[in-house]
Amino acid sequence: MKNCATDEYPEIALALTRPESLERVRDLGPAPAVTDCLRRLNCPPDSIEDRAAKWPVGRIYLGNEFCERLIPKAADLQQAQEEATGQGMELTLVTPMVTDFGLERIEKLLPRLGEGSEVVINDWGVLQRVRTAYPALKPVLGRMLNKMIKDPRLPSADWTRLHPHTGRQSHFQGLLARFGIDHLEMDVPPFARPDQFEAAPMTLSVHLPYGYTVKGRMCRIGSLHQKGADKFRAAHACRKECLHYWVEAKRPGRRPDAELMTFQRGNSQFYRHSSEMAAALWRAVEQKRIKRLIFSGDWHENYRAA
Amino acid sequence: MKITAPLSRVEEIEALAAAGADEFYCSIVPDDWLARFGSSATSRRPFGNLAQDSDLERALERVRALGKHLSLVMNAQHYTPEQLDSLLRLAERFTRHGGDALIIGDPSLLALVAGEGFDIGLHVSSIAACRNRQGAAFYRELGATRIIFPRDMTLAEMRRIARSAPEIQFEAFVLNDGCVFEEGVCHSIHLPGQLGGAICMDNYDYTYRRCDGAALGEDEQMALQDNDARYARWLWYRFGCGFSVTEEGYPYGPCGLCAMAALRDMGMTSVKIAGRDAPLARKEKSVELVRRVLDRLGAGQDRDEVAAFARNLRREPDLCRHGQMCYYPEVVK
Numbered sequence: 176m177k178n179c180a181t182d183e184y185p186e187i188a189l190a191l192t193r194p195e196s197l198e199r200v201r202d203l204g205p206a207p208a209v210t211d212c213l214r215r216l217n218c219p220p221d222s223i224e225d226r227a228a229k230w231p232v233g234r235i236y237l238g239n240e241f242c243e244r245l246i247p248k249a250a251d252l253q254q255a256q257e258e259a260t261g262q263g264m265e266l267t268l269v270t271p272m273v274t275d276f277g278l279e280r281i282e283k284l285l286p287r288l289g290e291g292s293e294v295v296i297n298d299w300g301v302l303q304r305v306r307t308a309y310p311a312l313k314p315v316l317g318r319m320l321n322k323m324i325k326d327p328r329l330p331s332a333d334w335t336r337l338h339p340h341t342g343r344q345s346h347f348q349g350l351l352a353r354f355g356i357d358h359l360e361m362d363v364p365p366f367a368r369p370d371q372f373e374a375a376p377m378t379l380s381v382h383l384p385y386g387y388t389v390k391g392r393m394c395r396i397g398s399l400h401q402k403g404a405d406k407f408r409a410a411h412a413c414r415k416e417c418l419h420y421w422v423e424a425k426r427p428g429r430r431p432d433a434e435l436m437t438f439q440r441g442n443s444q445f446y447r448h449s450s451e452m453a454a455a456l457w458r459a460v461e462q463k464r465i466k467r468l469i470f471s472g473d474w475h476e477n478y479r480a481a
Numbered sequence: 482m483k484i485t486a487p488l489s490r491v492e493e494i495e496a497l498a499a500a501g502a503d504e505f506y507c508s509i510v511p512d513d514w515l516a517r518f519g520s521s522a523t524s525r526r527p528f529g530n531l532a533q534d535s536d537l538e539r540a541l542e543r544v545r546a547l548g549k550h551l552s553l554v555m556n557a558q559h560y561t562p563e564q565l566d567s568l569l570r571l572a573e574r575f576t577r578h579g580g581d582a583l584i585i586g587d588p589s590l591l592a593l594v595a596g597e598g599f600d601i602g603l604h605v606s607s608i609a610a611c612r613n614r615q616g617a618a619f620y621r622e623l624g625a626t627r628i629i630f631p632r633d634m635t636l637a638e639m640r641r642i643a644r645s646a647p648e649i650q651f652e653a654f655v656l657n658d659g660c661v662f663e664e665g666v667c668h669s670i671h672l673p674g675q676l677g678g679a680i681c682m683d684n685y686d687y688t689y690r691r692c693d694g695a696a697l698g699e700d701e702q703m704a705l706q707d708n709d710a711r712y713a714r715w716l717w718y719r720f721g722c723g724f725s726v727t728e729e730g731y732p733y734g735p736c737g738l739c740a741m742a743a744l745r746d747m748g749m750t751s752v753k754i755a756g757r758d759a760p761l762a763r764k765e766k767s768v769e770l771v772r773r774v775l776d777r778l779g780a781g782q783d784r785d786e787v788a789a790f791a792r793n794l795r796r797e798p799d800l801c802r803h804g805q806m807c808y809y810p811e812v813v814k
Contacts, residue, residue, distance in 0.1 A: 274612050275638065278615060300611070406712075419692050426683060427686055
């Protein structure tokens, strides 16, 4: 099987926050099947339809969208590039919203990316830097900048209809074109419909099997080992507790079957797609609206650190 | 350095000006907006907006008569094309009537308004989450004349950005209304209370788990419980100490009064008081608090003395000492 999108299926990407996660799939050989990769990473396999089980992973997403402390080091990027190339896969660098501190860390990585390499942008400042200093790189708009309502508590679709997502909006697409972006990412929103995955003429990638609702700068779990007033403040230190703990969040008194499974990891809150949401996504895949599926490889509630 | 105060009714202008406000910001849901779009999404909030279109003209007249400035808020994170067209017309009307600036959160709207060449200031809302120098350059390229920094930035971070872009103005939060998450990338809705309210204040039960699948140790559980208890306390401070006030009516909650010397020294054009939907008394007392500190700085008082004065204004210095009520706790440290 070829690695990239074909008429039969979209391109499959595996998102990894931890560079060492690549080691878990190394022995699967070139273009490993997506279910094999997810099994190695303990990602629940029910997010994949049977017909997609053998689709090959063609791309690694390296980095984290939610925290600048998780931006990979240059050595990690190089190792991931070598691993990906060795397995016949492309590599995309994922970047979060950043301060100038984070931007400096990203700046160390950008010169190491080859011409045409993708950089996922979740901060307009990162886009500004990429397009002015590294025009040979290809910016992809991240899901944080593709605005939509993704509140897992919504009781009905009526709440989301008032706020259609930005990615389909002509003025926003014009803005992206002005800044050299023709590819964007999105989450599957609660109450998703297949037509909501229409982003033409933009190329669309979709994350699964989780959506993110909100991220903070302050990090609750990241404050665990901080003392007194050093907790819960801007730019507080941390021990990357997000790599060691996750938190299930339930609302007492609410019907469990009416709520999306919700969890926090690090500074952000996520929801797991319902079967209805997944069905809408897979229908949109059939309809060829989606160019790429991005599977959460090691940033989920079942990942087992080595 | 100016004081920028929130407005929700035209009648508040004189009182807030008398308390010491230099600039005002307000929002409005145009008369036909609700019928057309079924939401009040011009500025993210159903409450705290001026009541009708004509209020905007009246507000501008009163503000002009006092020699002050008025900005109009359009700071939803995103709009539909039809909403953008409607906002463009509103921006044109506001400009024609002598409005001073638009506060914009959606880069599409910023680009659209800038493209019209209106003679009006374009302020990037805190919602736009400009957190680095390149971000400031991006918004400058789109036409911004001022950037309102988001919450949860350090003074050093803001200073660095301000120095990098001396051609534009900057504004920073100084009082009221904390937000737990990054509001610029919050994709939730502040639901009605019976549905859970704001997601950051919803009544979640949290169950911690280790990523390696092992059970939590006793020490771990205790540390996590302690962290959660401190987090609950921090939330209380973050939300205005239960939205309470001192005997004199001064609000508790997020505060940067003792950092005002630092903000002034980095060239901040204005400090922002949050809370459009607060009652007038709270707004007045908020402006008064900031004015009392700013006047002392303006009179050339020693900055440490002014900071000490600021920390004693509520007569409860312990609230300041631990820094959890602070926008800029590094000053306390």
